[in-house]
Amino acid sequence: MISIDGRVEVLKIIAHPVRVKILQELVKGVKCVSDFEEFLSISQPNVSQHLSLLRRYGIIDYFVDGRLRCYFLKDPLIPDLIGVINREYEKELPAPACCPVTKKGTYPGNRHR
Amino acid sequence: MISIDGRVEVLKIIAHPVRVKILQELVKGVKCVSDFEEFLSISQPNVSQHLSLLRRYGIIDYFVDGRLRCYFLKDPLIPDLIGVINREYEKELPAPACCPVTKKGTYPGNRHR
DNA sequence: TGCTCATATTCAAATATAATAATGTTAGCA
């Protein structure tokens, strides 16, 4: 059984422009900190802070190569989630079949209580 | 072309336990405010506040039936996103097999910890 | 008309999050 609250925690962590960009890159492959520093244009400490958050929640992990830290994805939810974020959607969902599209009109469905 | 920042805004809005639960219900079908009030156990004004946020970002909409407001999903991203949130994942992603994407150094080195 | 139900809005206080600046750590190398 999955924990909704756990999933929401992860969502919350991911819901930041810098962190989404980091994860989009990591879906493609391994990257080290200075790669990110160049690619995003934010300070090194700030990159580290974002990576630290993602690590703390088990979303990413890293290999050590000398002085480099090579980050990669760990949480299997991420590729799917980034997939949805990158997907194009054409139009709004159709309003439920039984019901009028606009805010006017009556609700023919049954209201259960 | 999709706007990353736009998607992140939506993610941010969704990343809240109450709002995820609201959306999980709306994926199943139409619901009015008092249905939510009962199902989540939070105050009516708080339900309204969450619905208001979701409306403001074009995620949901409603139609009026007398004194009721019947809410439904509008943003086509939501069913996919909720699908990912509800999906079960068994294990961590495998560590990347080879080949540096990083510009510096050799990869892989030693896995940390 | 006045009342009630269903829902919305506003305000303020508590709490959480983000960016910057300053400093710390560790590995490799001269």
Added chain:
DNA sequence: TGCTAACATTATTATATTTGAATATGAGCA
């Protein structure tokens, strides 16, 4: 041994989010 590159951590300040309390709106009905 001392220096530097690569990265991490901490502290501070600014800003955003969340909730509860109080109040507002508007439809239907006696």
